[in-house]
Structure formats: structure tokens, C-alpha cells
Amino acid sequence: MSKYYLNYLDELESEAIFVLREVWAQFQNPVILFSGGKDSIVVTHLARKAFYPSKIPFALMHVDTGHNFPETIKFRDDLIESLGVRLIVGSVQESIDQGRVAEEKGKNATRNALQITTLLDAIEHHKVDCAIGGGRRDEEKARAKERFFSHRDDFGQWDPKNQRPELWNIFNGKHFEGEHFRVFPISNWTEMDVWNYIKREQIEIPSLYFAHEREVVWRNNSWIPNSEFLKLEDGEEVLIKKIRFRTLGDITITGGIESDADTVEKIAQEVSAMRQTERGNRTDDKRSETAMEDRKKQGYF
Amino acid sequence: MLDNNQLLRFTTAGSVDDGKSTLIGRLLYDSKSIFEDQLEAIENTSKKKGHDGVDLALFTDGLRDEREQGITIDVAYRYFTTPKRKFIIADTPGHIQYTRNMVTGASTANAAIILVDARHGVIEQTKRHAFIASLLQIPHVIVCINKMDLVDFSEEVYNNVIAQFEEFSSKMLVRDVRFIPISALLGDNVVNRSENMAWYQGAPLLHTLETMHISSDINKVDARFPVQNILRPQSESFRDYRGYAGRVAGGIFRKGDEVTVMPSGFTSKIKTIDTFSGEVEEAFAPMSVSITLEDDIDISRGDMIVRSNNKPESLQDIEVMLCWLNNSPAKPRAKYTIKHTSNEQKAMIKEIIYKIDINTLNRGSEDIEIGMNDICKVKIRTTKPLLVDNYRENRTTGSIVLVDDATNETVAAGMIV
Numbered sequence: 001m002s003k004y005y006l007n008y009l010d011e012l013e014s015e016a017i018f019v020l021r022e023v024w025a026q027f028q029n030p031v032i033l034f035s036g037g038k039d040s041i042v043v044t045h046l047a048r049k050a051f052y053p054s055k056i057p058f059a060l061m062h063v064d065t066g067h068n069f070p071e072t073i074k075f076r077d078d079l080i081e082s083l084g085v086r087l088i089v090g091s092v093q094e095s096i097d098q099g100r101v102a103e104e105k106g107k108n109a110t111r112n113a114l115q116i117t118t119l120l121d122a123i124e125h126h127k128v129d130c131a132i133g134g135g136r137r138d139e140e141k142a143r144a145k146e147r148f149f150s151h152r153d154d155f156g157q158w159d160p161k162n163q164r165p166e167l168w169n170i171f172n173g174k175h176f177e178g179e180h181f182r183v184f185p186i187s188n189w190t191e192m193d194v195w196n197y198i199k200r201e202q203i204e205i206p207s208l209y210f211a212h213e214r215e216v217v218w219r220n221n222s223w224i225p226n227s228e229f230l231k232l233e234d235g236e237e238v239l240i241k242k243i244r245f246r247t248l249g250d251i252t253i254t255g256g257i258e259s260d261a262d263t264v265e266k267i268a269q270e271v272s273a274m275r276q277t278e279r280g281n282r283t284d285d286k287r288s289e290t291a292m293e294d295r296k297k298q299g300y301f
Numbered sequence: 302m303l304d305n306n307q308l309l310r311f312t313t314a315g316s317v318d319d320g321k322s323t324l325i326g327r328l329l330y331d332s333k334s335i336f337e338d339q340l341e342a343i344e345n346t347s348k349k350k351g352h353d354g355v356d357l358a359l360f361t362d363g364l365r366d367e368r369e370q371g372i373t374i375d376v377a378y379r380y381f382t383t384p385k386r387k388f389i390i391a392d393t394p395g396h397i398q399y400t401r402n403m404v405t406g407a408s409t410a411n412a413a414i415i416l417v418d419a420r421h422g423v424i425e426q427t428k429r430h431a432f433i434a435s436l437l438q439i440p441h442v443i444v445c446i447n448k449m450d451l452v453d454f455s456e457e458v459y460n461n462v463i464a465q466f467e468e469f470s471s472k473m474l475v476r477d478v479r480f481i482p483i484s485a486l487l488g489d490n491v492v493n494r495s496e497n498m499a500w501y502q503g504a505p506l507l508h509t510l511e512t513m514h515i516s517s518d519i520n521k522v523d524a525r526f527p528v529q530n531i532l533r534p535q536s537e538s539f540r541d542y543r544g545y546a547g548r549v550a551g552g553i554f555r556k557g558d559e560v561t562v563m564p565s566g567f568t569s570k571i572k573t574i575d576t577f578s579g580e581v582e583e584a585f586a587p588m589s590v591s592i593t594l595e596d597d598i599d600i601s602r603g604d605m606i607v608r609s610n611n612k613p614e615s616l617q618d619i620e621v622m623l624c625w626l627n628n629s630p631a632k633p634r635a636k637y638t639i640k641h642t643s644n645e646q647k648a649m650i651k652e653i654i655y656k657i658d659i660n661t662l663n664r665g666s667e668d669i670e671i672g673m674n675d676i677c678k679v680k681i682r683t684t685k686p687l688l689v690d691n692y693r694e695n696r697t698t699g700s701i702v703l704v705d706d707a708t709n710e711t712v713a714a715g716m717i718v
Contacts, residue, residue, distance in 0.1 A: 048577065
């Protein structure tokens with residue numbers, strides 16, 4: 001009987017496919033939250049597998065901060081086209097123009113927190129009852145307590161102390177009008193699993209993940225890319241470095257690391273030897289010890 | 302990591318005083334799964350709190366309230382990988398709502414680690430943990446006798462704990478129990494073999510977790526395929542395609558197998574077993590696939606495809622070991638939604654047969670209230686039959702949850718007996 005077992009990647013894949021199929025069965029109008037980062041790309045790939053030979057029965061939703069890497073937008077549009085699915089864009093710039101949110105001020109100003117309002121507005125406007133995300137429990141301590149099917153009240157808020165128990169593989173997506181769920185099919189994956197899976201499945205990812213030469217500034221212990229949004233401080237200078245990004249967020253907050261890894265194989269190798277967590281280069285998480293939990297409670301990804 | 306490496310899920314039961322957090326911290330630290338920035342954060346907090354050295358237990362703190370109050374509220378999941386396996390730890394808190402949390406963590410676990418303080422031996426809490434492990438049918442139980450450094454690494458103490466444990470656990474159904482003397486604080490027999498206990502001939506904890514046989518934890522005999530969705534692409538190249546999407550819940554299905562669709566009872570043959578990467582000859586638990594049949598049969602979500610010579614029971618009255626997970630107690634004769642595999646029906650708790658006193662493990666039938674953390678044997682009546690197996694035979698087709706329609710909350714979990 002020894003050949004009748006799955007290896008860890010197959011088991012994780014099978015679990016994620018099961019979760020995605022439950023979403024389709026239990027919700028009216030689910031979307032995949034697509035950031036252009038590797039995790040949402042992997043979730044999209046899994047959705048393709050889950051419903052093959054049918055098309056992915058969900059739209060992709062992108063919360064556009066306006067502070068994007070141009071590479072991300074191109075990647076997104078190409079993917080949408082090849083999958084033949086609908087794209088919904090929530091624009092932070094529009095939220096600002098409409099006076100729903102105000103731009104942060106000062107040196108470390110970002111649009112990271114502003115996304116929450118735009119995301120919740122888009123969810124309400126499009127009557128989305130389930131937003132599928134690429135969040136993983138290994139990413140951050142608040143996420144370690146997240147459910148696969150995570151309830152949000154009618155204000156879009158997460159109540160970490162009052163979560164529904166989740167047993168076996170029975171998922172409860174029941175909700176009232178106006179409430180929604182966040183579902184995380186790759187909850188049990190680690191950063192390493194994601195890379196090994198991308199390698200195995202030969203999934204296409206944005207060029208930003210591979211080592212490339214770029215104009216950067218040294219800030220908060222990482223290389224922040226130069227862009228029209230970056231204001232230089234005294235003593236900072238723009239240098240050209242060979243870097244790559246471990247995570248992709250806004251161009252204003254995503255720090256790169258120096259690297260020569262220009263293939264998925266080399267990246268996987270590099271990641272396995274890493275001694276820093278991947279979000280260590282994200283200034284949005286460094287604001288306080290519970291920065292992620294605080295944002296998640298309000299409705300963050 | 303090798304391509305054929307397996308995934309092992311285990312749960313850790315114990316309270317802070319047993320050294321549970323220290324043990325997890327030790328496993329992660331010695332297997333080099335803690336990153337530098339995480340370690341720095343812990344070092345800073347240790348210093349702030351005035352601890353000597355690095356307090357590995359801090360690694361398992363999560364939410365703001367937990368950090369501030371020094372308690373664990375909810376199950377937290379942690380991950381680490383060795384060259385042999387990938388591990389998922391369901392870290393369940395020992396004090397608050399222990400039944401609810403332990404049951405949750407135990408539901409998907411291959412193995413349970415039960416911590417015993419060598420100085421105190423088997424206590425009530427140990428019995429509770431062992432009981433829940435057996436109730437949830439965790440296939441492997443590892444009893445770690447911790448703080449051996451505080452009893453001079455004494456073999457006699459270790460043997461006494463084993464004797465105490467075996468005395469009460471003989472009445473429970475636990476298939477595989479092992480005992481390991483450890484010191485989580487000093488690292489003895491966690492990842493590395495202890496130099497202080499030459500009398501212990503067994504393997505350290507990590508090696509045990511890396512090598513225990515888990516392939517046969519899943520039922521490979523009784524073929525069960527609960528249908529999740531119907532795939533009908535209606536595209537140019539798949540005009541007449543009608544696939545049944547689902548995850549094999551037990552046994553092995555092969556192309557050409559004679560199958561019966563329940564509850565309708567129609568029979569057919571498996572035409573293809575499909576995945577995105579192509580057709581496969583066979584599918585076994587827990588593979589997610591889509592199945593097509595030779596004949597056009599009306600099948601919907603909640604139906605089950607099984608092999609014609611091996612069917613689950615079709616029951617409207619089921620007996621269940623029920624764990625109540627909600628603050629509001631069970632309402633007598635109230636209706637709930639029962640969820641079982643991909644099926645969903647209305648249900649009513651008709652009768653409480655007995656309630657288990659979790660502290661003494663005795664059965665009582667006088668107290669008929671079911672409240673938070675209670676474990677009872679009950680009779681449930683459903684509006685339509687469920688296709689069930691005994692939980693001991695199959696953890697997927699033998700488990701249910703109850704949802705309160707008034708709040709939509711998951712209020713109870715049950716194992717079919």
C-alpha cells in the first residue's frame with residue numbers, strides 16, 4: 001500500500017483545491033483578491049486547476065493604490081487575458097478624490113492603510129460575499145490564528161477572539177446580508193512551499209522577483225526602489241544595485257534584497273538559506289508589534 | 302526537500318506550566334526554523350521582561366491580548382520543515398476553553414503530543430488530553446515526560462509515569478502510544494539525543510515525528526467520493542463534459558470501477574478520473590479530482606459516489622459523540638443545520654444519552670444541559686438521510702458539525718458512533 005500517499009506539495013494542493021471548490025459551492029459572488037504577488041498568483045493557478053476544464057468561476061479583484069510597479073500591472077493584464085476572467089479594480093486614488101480617505105503625511109507616508117477603505121468599498125459595491133486571498137499562516141503572528149473561512153461582519157471587521165471553530169474539512173460559510181468571508185486556500189503553505197510549488201508547476205511570475213539592476217535607496221534596512229513617489233531624505237542617495245523582491249506590495253514600501261538569483265531554482269535555493277522572514281522587508285509591518293493584527297481587524301487583506 | 306516527503310500534522314496539548322511553549326520553541330529553534338528577525342524580536346522582549354537568556358516560549362505569542370495578558374486564546378498554527386518531512390503544529394492553549402480548542406486542533410492531526418511534568422506525573426489534565434486524543438481518533442500519541450532535568454533524569458520517575466498513563470489509558474482506544482523523556486528547556490531528547498539519559502534507548506522526539514508511519518492513517522479500503530461541484534464547461538472542446546468535482550474521502554477509485562451514486566442508488570462505471578495535468582488511472586484519499594461516469598445520471602452536490610459492493614449507511618437517526626463549542630447552550634428540540642461532507646440538512650437533537658464529566662471521565666445522565674465544552678452522547682434526527690460511516694472507520698465521512706441558524710455560528714462538532 002506504500003505508494004498510496006501524497007507528498008506534502010500534492011497534499012497542500014489538494015487541500016487548496018478542496019477549499020476553492022467549497023467557495024464556489026457556498027457563495028454567490030466570490031472574487032480572488034489579486035495583488036500581482038506570488039501568493040495570489042499561486043491561488044489563481046490553483047483555481048485554474050480546481051475547475052478545469054471549466055474556466056475560473058470567479059472574477060479577480062485588484063486594489064490599485066496607484067503606487068504600483070509598472071511590471072505588476074502588465075503582468076495582471078496579461079494573466080486576465082489568458083484566463084478569460086473578469087477584472088474588478090478598486091482604486092485608492094478614486095477613494096482619495098471622493099474624500100473617502102486622506103493621504104498620509106510625512107516621510108514614511110504610504111497608501112497601505114488606505115487600501116482598507118477601497119477594498120471594503122469595492123466589496124460592498126460589487127456585492128462580493130467572499131474574497132479569496134493568498135494569506136498564509138506562517139507570514140505573521142496574527143495570521144497564525146486565521147481560519148480558512150474567516151468571517152467579516154457588516155463593517156468588514158475581523159474579530160479574532162470570536163472566530164468560528166473549524167474542524168476537519170467542514171467549512172461554514174454561512175453569513176447574513178452585508179457580511180462577507182475571507183477565504184485563504186493556502187493557509188498551510190510556507191514561503192518555501194510556495195517557491196517549490198512555483199518551481200514544480202512552472203508558474204509564471206513577475207520579473208520583479210528575479211534579480212535585476214535597479215535604482216534604489218537604502219532605507220529601513222532594505223533597498224527601496226526609486227520611483228516618482230519617493231522623496232529623498234538628507235544623506236540618502238540613489239544607487240544602482242542588483243536586487244530582487246521577496247514580496248510585492250506598493251512600490252513605496254517594498255524593500256528589495258541584494259541577490260543574484262535570476263531563476264526560480266536559484267530563488268528557491270536562496271529562500272531555503274534565508275535567515276530573515278519575508279515580511280522583514282515590509283515597512284508596513286514594522287510600525288508596531290501588532291501592526292498586522294490591527295490592520296486585519298479593520299478589514300485588511 | 303525531497304519530492305516524496307510527507308506532511309505530518311500534530312497537536313500539542315499542555316499548559317504553559319508543562320513547558321508546551323518552550324517545547325515548540327525548542328523544536329523550531331533546534332531545527333533552525335526560527336528566523337533572525339523573529340529571534341531578535343524575542344530577545345528584545347525577553348530583555349524587557351527581565352528574563353535570563355532567550356525565552357523560547359515567547360515565540361508562540363500571537364495576538365495583542367495574548368501578549369499583554371500572557372495567555373493563549375486560540376489555536377495557532379506553526380510550521381517547520383526538516384529534510385525528511387513538513388510539519389504543521391496545531392498549538393492549542395491549555396487553560397481557557399481547552400476542550401473546544403483541543404478538539405479543533407485534534408480533528409486534523411496525525412499525532413498528539415501530550416506533555417507531562419515529570420515532577421507531578423499523570424494529573425487530571427493529562428487524562429483529559431488523552432481522552433480527547435482518543436475521542437478524536439488521533440492515530441498516534443506521544444507522551445513527552447518533560448522537565449526530566451528537575452528529577453535528576455531518573456529512569457524510575459519515567460517508568461512510574463508510563464505505568465500511571467497505561468493504567469488509565471487501557472480503557473481508551475488509542476492505537477499507538479509512545480513515551481519519551483525530555484527536557485524542553487535544555488533540549489534533551491527533543492531534537493538531539495540526551496547525554497543525561499543513557500538508559501533511554503528510544504529515539505528523540507523529532508526523529509520520532511520524522512519517521513513514524515502515517516500512510517495508513519487514512520482509510521484506503523472503503524471508497525467514498527462526496528461530490529462538491531458539477532463541472533460543465535460547455536466550451537468548444539468540452540461540449541458534453543460533465544465532471545463531478547470532489548476530494549476522495551476514503552479508499553481508492555479506479556477507471557472502470559463499478560460505482561453506485563447515493564442516495565439515488567443508480568449504478569454506472571467510472572469513465573475517467575481527471576485532473577488539470579491530465580487523466581489518472583486511480584485516485585485515493587485525500588486527492589482532489591473530477592470523475593466522469595459512463596452514464597448520464599442526475600447527480601448534485603451532497604451526493605456520494607461509492608463502490609457498488611461497499612456502501613456507507615444511509616441514516617436519518619444517528620448517534621453522535623457531540624462536543625459543544627458555543628457559549629449559548631443547546632436548546633432542547635431546536636433545529637440546527639447539520640453539515641456532513643458536502644451535504645447539508647436540518648437536524649434536531651432528540652435525546653441526550655449521557656454526558657461525560659471531563660474531569661473524572663465518568664458518564665452521567667442526570668444533567669441534561671449541554672453547554673460550552675461539554676461532551677455528550679446524543680441522538681440526532683435529520684430531515685433526510687445522511688451517508689455515514691463510523692468515525693473510527695473514517696474521520697471524514699464520520700464527522701459532522703452543527704450550525705445555529707439564528708447566528709450562523711458553528712456550535713458543535715460530532716463524531717458518529
